[in-house]
Amino acid sequence: MDADTSRALLSRAISRVAQRDHDALKYVYRHTSAKLFGVCLRILNDREEAEDVLQDVYLTVWNRADRFDQEKASPITWLVSIARNRSIDRLRKRGGRVIADVEEAEALADGAPLASTLLEDEDDRRRLEGCIDQLDPRHAGALRTAFFEGVTYDALAQALKVPLGTMKSWIRRSLISLRGCLEA
Structure with a gap:
């Protein structure tokens, strides 16, 4: 499965999350959690906090999936921005400083397998x-x-x-x- 197909599947899944489809949220989680956890961990530099923030990220996705516009951003860009913002919010609460830009987050290696690999x-x-x-x-x-x-x-x-x-x-x-x- 190529990147365009994976992007389209992820976009459709986010649209289904907006309709309160639990299976769609599971799909989004399975295909993005490794990358988003990496974003959170890189910003927070604390595994436990990154796990907590990641949970907040998917809660935000559940509550705000209707705001995703695939014409404005790719699904992974939208998700990374949520993860980044939640991580920065957490970092600010504890008095830390932000050390990574969203551009760096896009370049983080995604350890998660492709959707096609998961299906196989x-x-x-x-x-x-x-x-x-x-x-x-x-x-x-x-x-x-x-x-x-x-x-x-x-x-x-x-x-x-x-x-x-x-x-x-x-x-x-x-x-x-x-x-x-x-x-x-």
Whole structure:
């Protein structure tokens, strides 16, 4: 899928968000959250604050999607400006100074895969979820938390009240089981 098609799909999704379509908001989030998080993080230089601001960004998108005009800006430019403004507002509240321009935000690498890649990988994702569901529920939960939420093994071990070595073993055995399931 080329950039024009991706832009058109994202524009349509934002239009559907304006009509209170939850699935459209999920689509917008999946296809833009990595880039917008990068914008927030670069401005705020604090992961937790950037996550909070990112939540505010999507709340703003939900409430103001009807204001998006694809004739005035591309969808990603509109979203980046919201992320930038929310981040600057947060930075000003804590007394910091702004160090990045919106032009720099546009140039940030977007770590998110293209929409076409996401569509192609949907079957793989379902297969992976099926394999994870076959794991012991505690191990599956730990694996999801570690890899999908970025929580450290140490933090997981403390949260589940197990030794760190046990947590590492759970994750390692789970990964081996997943590899076997996915290769079958």
